[in-house]
């Protein structure tokens with residue numbers, strides 16, 4: 001099993017950091033995970049949202065957000081469009097399906113000739 005992180009959207013906030021009050025340290029990221037195994041891969045439905053301050057190196061949790069941060073967050077959230085969470089098949093799975101199909105065709109052919 002392999003997990004890949006897909007960054008949907010990253011944005012800089014010009015708001016004051018609730019921790020250190022800097023105005024140019026905040027950055028929000030919207031990340032969606034994809035879990036992959038041998039046969040298929042699937043995007044997770046949940047998008048991880050992290051507001052990080054690069055000035056004080058802290059994650060700013062929603063409990064510490066003020067109204068302004070929340071407003072900018074809502075704006076950027078609309079731009080982070082999650083990818084479809086449907087299952088995608090890996091090439092090997094197509095190979096197996098093709099092999100089974102070939103086996104069925106061969107069987108029908110074989111039975112038809114007897």
Ligand SMILES: [Zn+2]
Pocket residue numbers: 017018019020021022025053054055056057058
């Ligand atoms: Zn800070």
